[in-house]
Amino acid sequence: MNVRVKLFALTQDLAGTDEVSLALPEDATVADVRSGLAKLVPALEAVLVGCAFAVNNEFATNDAPVNASDEIACLPPVSGG
Numbered sequence: 185m186n187v188r189v190k191l192f193a194l195t196q197d198l199a200g201t202d203e204v205s206l207a208l209p210e211d212a213t214v215a216d217v218r219s220g221l222a223k224l225v226p227a228l229e230a231v232l233v234g235c236a237f238a239v240n241n242e243f244a245t246n247d248a249p250v251n252a253s254d255e256i257a258c259l260p261p262v263s264g265g
Contacts, residue, residue: 185210185252189217194260195235198227208250214239215246217256234261 187206196202206220214237222229237244238257250256 185212187212187217187250187252187254187256189221190255190257192257192259193262194231195228195258198231199225212250213246214244214248214250214256217250217258218246221258231260232258235259236261 185208187208188203189206190203191199191201204221204224206217206224208216208220217237218232218235222232236259237248238259239248239250239254241255244250
């Protein structure tokens with residue numbers, strides 16, 4: 185299946201786009217999305233460790249399942265002052 189992942193802030197800058205498409209197995213999880221992103225955009229690999237993921241506007245753990253119709257977002261850590 186193909187899933188679309190929305191990217192924001194630093195992840196968007198590193199990937200050079202605000203959305204990527206990943207080919208994943210039918211029984212994919214957020215961990216598979218994380219791994220797929222690292223392979224597709226190697227520049228993201230170091231950042232992905234600290235990123236949170238949301239599936240359909242709900243924060244999701246690495247073992248959460250994903251479907252082709254889901255809205256998936258990769259949310260990098262934010263700092264400010």
